[in-house]
Amino acid sequence: MWHDAVLVAGKDLRIEARARVGLWQVVPFAVLVLVLLAFAIGPDQAALRHAAPGIFWVALLFSTVLAIQRSVAVESGEGTRDGLRLSGIDPAGIFLGKAAAVGLQLLALQLVLWAGMTLLFDVRVHVVWLAVVASLLATVGLACAGVLYGALSAGLRVRDTLLPLLVLPVLAPVLLAGSKAWEASLNGAAASGTQWLKILVPFAVIYLVVGIVLYGPLQEAG
Template identity: 40%
Template sequence: MKLFREVVAVAAKDVRIEARSRYALGAVLPFAATVLIAFGLSIGPGRTLLQETAPGLLWLAVLFASILSFRRSYEAEGEDGALEGLLLAPVDKAAVFLGKAAAVAGQLLVLEVVVVLLVSALFGLSLGSEPAVLAGAFVLGTIGLAGVGSLFGVLTESARAREAVFPLLVLPLATPVLVAAVRATALATGSPGGGGGSWLGLLLAFDVVFLSTGTLVYGYLLED
């Protein structure tokens, strides 16, 4: 129970910072929309091809948005020495990891609602085939990205070229999450074939691995 309260406190702090800066609304959302429009124009006007590629484009935009969100989250902590304060604070370091992951995951889920509606309007993506699988894909996929991003965000905070190092570390580990999320989303939006549940199970397994690993090692990374 104490861990839960600490997680909520850390997440609430990050949400308040985001509410004041409005970085997600002012920078991340327009960037994600621009990515979708640019790729859509490059693919061409073919409606069938746009619908087939829509799940991949959607998750590509989410990936880029998550990288921007995590970089901003840790930059805000580093600007005023807040990371050192977290290190000295009498809270479980696992709560810091989970709280920061939860805050960015919440922001991404809100952003994803807008992005999904945009993709549906631009590419004619059907949202009603398997809504439960679609919702599960976004929730579990976002949690997986949040776990990876929160873990490597603190690891690269002290790096000189952290803007370049962070994506290089995140992308390889985020790839299996993206593959599973894209496949589950494609099946949920009308692609032939079943097995959406198996992809959700794979996403859940990734989430457990990433969150468990982060909970165990985050304190050591924060101290370093």
């Protein structure tokens, strides 16, 4: 399973490195969301600083949807899905591999967003470990839940419109917990932030386990 996962993740990342869709479309989109939300809030520096964690996570969530759509699109052409299925790779391995590829891209994206936030909103992360742990946990959750819903919508003609409707409400707890944890780490209040990790941990674990179990049946359904 782990070997298969590494293979699939390597394949997805290699495609990504060659096509550069993530670099030239998803990353600029995420930065664009940062800027647009700042426009919506106004140039008040204090208000922006207050809203910064929320803006960060909303941008990340929207970009997650794009990354998932991209991850599904890679498998959609020329019977690729059937090829993957027939290759004898463990479905759980496919799930883990695709989730890992998406997760790594999301981590890179968060670095960019963090830099953008520091530049544009003039915020500083005071409790670094809290922000990093929250981001890592959230990334696992986002990638696993996202890949699952991506697989669910994979064979559909309406997948591009259906996926956000399906996946965004499901990701709402990550948005809440992530932005609260980041808010705490920006304000230097680690104690109130650690509580939110208690949301992020079960979310990540549950969707990881459910994905390993359900990805096989889900693929047959596509």
